[in-house]
Amino acid sequence: MSGSNQITIYHIYPHENRKKHHKHIQSEVDFSKESPRGAAKRELRKKKQKTESVAVEQSEDDDKAFFLHKPYLAFHSPPKVLYNGPDKKAKPVVLIHAGSFWREYKLQYGDSLAARNVIDPRGVVKWKHNGGTKEELKLDDRKLKGYKVRTRRFWGEQGKTYVRQVQTNRQNGTGDDPNVVVGGSGNEGQQIAKAEGVVYLRWERPFSLKTRQYKFTYADVEFRWKGTKSVRKSGLFGVFMRYTQLKLEAQLPATISGKEAGTSVCLGKYISSVSKQKHGRLELYGEAISNLRDHITRLAMKNGVNENQTEKGKSLRDTELYQLIIATAMCMIQSEKQKRAAAGKWIKDALEGGGDGGGE
Template sequence: MSTLNEALSKQHRLSIWHIYHKGDEHITITPFINPKKEFGLNKKSHKKLAAEYPQPPDRNNESNSYFVHHPTLLFHNVPCTLRRGNKKTGTPVCLIKCGAFWLNWKIQFGDNLKDVIDPRGVVKWECRSNPNNTTLNDDRALKGYKVRTWRVWGESGKSYHRQVNARRKEKKNTKVTDVDPFEMEKVTEDEKQDLGDSQTQDPSPPSYSASPQVAIPQPAVAEEAVRLNWSFPLSLNTRRYSFEYGGIKFYWKGTRDVHPDKQWAKWLMPFSHLKLIARLPGIGSENILVGQYTPSFACRKFGELWIFDSVVARLLGEDDSATLTEQGAVSAPRDIRKTRLYEAIMATAMCMIIGEAQKREILIALLAIAAEGGSAN
């Protein structure tokens, strides 16, 4: 199996993503370092770090970063959305739904998500896949969420909620007046004849309303779905999740193999590092290192995610180098970051990072409760 040092020695094209907290729930994934959210409070070290990582002019480009938006809706465990860009209004990539006790994660992809997800960050009720709004035994089915007449402070989509209820109120107050048949003008026989002639000459009269027709939302389904499963929750190899895409099996698992420059993390956080292994179909196939995650001590940063783009291109059967066309022009390779496999790797990485962080928080809380109980006795 290839190790991190072997992968780095092969000079693979590498993408380094810095994962930061954005408020209490949201997450930003960016290749640009944010000195203010790094470990330490020394302003001089922040300035030095900023000088080593200059900020490019295209920082706001959607293709340069990702955003994990976690909507808040009372009495509902709504899925997160992975979006392109550094804002919660970016283009949705997929929906991420955590199962009970982190046993599995359901990730739903589709280019149509931008049309079925409302400003709250959840699927519209009109676009639910099934009339009974169930998603059992169908990973591609989308669950819709209604816009309630009331709203709790802190829920997502404050302005959208007000707009929807304002339209409801306006529609309720608008009364359609029926025309009284006794008040209609009498039509003479000649006028009836003229009316009949005009109808025969023009069998398809224009619409009675000049207002444009509003498209009615239709039920939608995800184009693809990926299941990330906790392989061995009750074993010595507990930190291992697996998923499959394109006939290739992937495994997120714990590791202590870190970069030589970060040996301190190996000893201080031995149970927090993760690596992604790919196994090609076939007997005796070699395990391939695709990516690795190293957590951070900074309170506003999760850690760093490394993804070997050239390895992802090889898994897709593509050449990672530029080629010469018949006309003599140089054609650049396809952007691997825009492929569905790369999006699946990024989404499963966020599942692992979020899940591991939540487990540590619960474990720390239980230890604190146990310590308080022991001190009370």
């Protein structure tokens, strides 16, 4: 990640590639008196032939990163977790529930997710914080869905040490069993966590010429990730860049803009990468986001919300608005990537089918 006071740039990598950077190793040898056939010159030519791949260890930029974790639990589909930091040790801030065919994403957010013992080492909500049956979860979308620790851990599931410790405790009759709820059946006997808020990101126009458009609403402000053609690049594939970028716009109501409803402001943009090692680059405009956050805070206080209930004292990246922008960007980025992959497969299958059908 890199940034300035005005623009913050996030480089989006798959987990296994996020710390790999290519750089040239600079030699400290003085070549001014060296023969063209000397050992130092030969070493320099070798270094020029190959760029070394250096795994960057912990750096100061890591503390400013976000990490999206996709937990795996056999026969279940737990939500992804967005962490405000470089790994699972950071503060969890958003749970992302994906719908089918990229149509809808449900985002649960709030400080309650970071409370002790809400999310376990597997990366899922503990059973003791389960909000109820499927019907009860639908009636109150702020309730969390919890997951039990099974007697058997399936291959590929995370939290191996945690699961084994739970199994050992059960065998020895020691410690607390995370599946046992205090107060009997159901979770009435204890305080269970709830999300402070819920936002729905929806693919707005799947069957139109504007397919790259996603909408969500926060604090009565409408936000849209939408296709844009503002970035152009030269080169063989430069013409296709217009189809791989999106921008985020906020549609300001009259109460915030001071003008007629419909005024919009651009908060950031995303440019995808053709590299398999990297998803793309996300640029966020800090001043525009900060101004919008301040307007939302002032409007909330004007409507009777206590100042202590607002996020006035938080840094920008720690606010709900900023974290929801990051979370919706991750949904949009993965949705676009998966749709392009699906479209490519359909085209390939169609061409192969056409070729097979051409013979006798």
